[in-house]
Amino acid sequence: MAVLxxxxxxxxxxxxxxxxxxxxVTVSFYKYFHISAPQQFRDxxxxxxxxxxxxxxxxxxxxxxxxxxxxxxxxxxxxxxxLYAADPALDGIRLNVAVDDDGKSFWVLRMKVRxxxxxxxxxxxxxxxxxxxxxxxxxxxxxxxxDPDTIVVDMRNHYEYEVGHFExxxxxxxxxxxxxxxxxxxxxxxxxxxxxxxxxxxGIRCEKASAYMLHNGFRNVYHLEGGIIEYVxxxxxxxxxxxxxxxxxxxxxxxxxxxxxxxxxxxxxxxAPCDTHTNCKNEGCHLLFIQCKKCAEEMAGCCSDECKxxxxxxxxxxxxxxxxxxxxxxxxxxxxxxPLLRKRTVSGN
Numbered sequence: 001m002a003v004l005x006x007x008x009x010x011x012x013x014x015x016x017x018x019x020x021x022x023x024x025v026t027v028s029f030y031k032y033f034h035i036s037a038p039q040q041f042r043d044x045x046x047x048x049x050x051x052x053x054x055x056x057x058x059x060x061x062x063x064x065x066x067x068x069x070x071x072x073x074x075x076x077x078x079x080x081x082x083l084y085a086a087d088p089a090l091d092g093i094r095l096n097v098a099v100d101d102d103g104k105s106f107w108v109l110r111m112k113v114r115x116x117x118x119x120x121x122x123x124x125x126x127x128x129x130x131x132x133x134x135x136x137x138x139x140x141x142x143x144x145x146x147d148p149d150t151i152v153v154d155m156r157n158h159y160e161y162e163v164g165h166f167e168x169x170x171x172x173x174x175x176x177x178x179x180x181x182x183x184x185x186x187x188x189x190x191x192x193x194x195x196x197x198x199x200x201x202x203g204i205r206c207e208k209a210s211a212y213m214l215h216n217g218f219r220n221v222y223h224l225e226g227g228i229i230e231y232v233x234x235x236x237x238x239x240x241x242x243x244x245x246x247x248x249x250x251x252x253x254x255x256x257x258x259x260x261x262x263x264x265x266x267x268x269x270x271x272a273p274c275d276t277h278t279n280c281k282n283e284g285c286h287l288l289f290i291q292c293k294k295c296a297e298e299m300a301g302c303c304s305d306e307c308k309x310x311x312x313x314x315x316x317x318x319x320x321x322x323x324x325x326x327x328x329x330x331x332x333x334x335x336x337x338x339p340l341l342r343k344r345t346v347s348g349n
Contacts, residue, residue, distance in 0.1 A: 024070040024103035028096045030204040032064040033089035055106035066117035096229040100257035121178030133210030133221035138234035150195040163265045163275040164246025199224040267292040282307035284322040
């Protein structure tokens with residue numbers, strides 16, 4: 001009987017990945033389509049992906065599939081053929097190749113069945129996610145955003161927006177997509193006749209968001225095809241001005257890919273210009289935050305003096321502290337309302 005999940009420790013898997021000599025390619029993809037038997041679909045695809053050494057995260061639900069993976073460069077054709085053949089709806093779907101990639105984004109394959117591939121909090125039975133806004137390619141995006149009657153809306157979380165976003169894009173300040181959807185409707189309710197352009201990292205969130213805006217009476221709704229990743233590739237290929245400033249946050253080991261040299265964020269501990277996200281080295285905390293090199297050295301990669309003290313304890317004591325600890329929403333919750341500044345910064349510095 002085939003093994004349909006990983007049985008090796010994360011530490012060993014990471015070492016195995018780092019020992020690999022063949023370059024890897026980081027790819028994201030998604031598709032909204034009906035899957036009648038998600039668990040069987042998942043198990044079949046897991047076996048095929050594992051055979052060609054695919055690593056990463058893939059979520060499957062009755063509404064479709066969402067994946068962020070890495071694959072050995074020599075297996076890209078096999079990966080493409082495998083994915084396209086998994087269901088007629090997947091034949092030829094867009095694959096977003098990472099912009100700034102070191103090939104070290106993932107080291108294990110995790111495939112999960114969920115209620116939805118993107119948690120949206122929508123329980124309205126009349127909502128149709130297939131009735132989406134109009135796609136915009138890179139050139140079309142640059143053109144429509146010159147119109148003063150166009151509003152550009154970032155449909156990513158606030159910690160993603162903080163390190164990089166499109167010029168003149170408005171933020172919908174929240175931690176989760178499900179919070180953002182009603183917030184976006186409320187924020188834009190006076191602009192139902194304007195062009196509403198939505199974007200996200202790879203397209204999956206803004207596609208559903210565009211459908212939700214249409215569902216709520218907005219008329220001229222657009223979304224960026226392939227998200228930031230596809231936009232940057234096409235803009236560079238076509239020698240177009242790249243309107244994205246800063247770094248594109250990604251949900252893998254890299255935590256970001258450089259788009260422009262602009263650093264628009266600040267270290268959460270000292271306030272110096274910085275856009276490097278990290279997770280607190282205290283495994284019982286693991287808070288996501290922005291930390292400069294100087295603070296990383298001073299704080300041993302930790303978010304607080306308390307965590308710094310914990311990481312210096314013997315491993316057995318750290319295990320005891322971690323056991324049963326409730327981290328709640330600490331992971332990927334760099335709260336804008338609870339800065340980690342250890343010292344007061346002077347305005348403008």
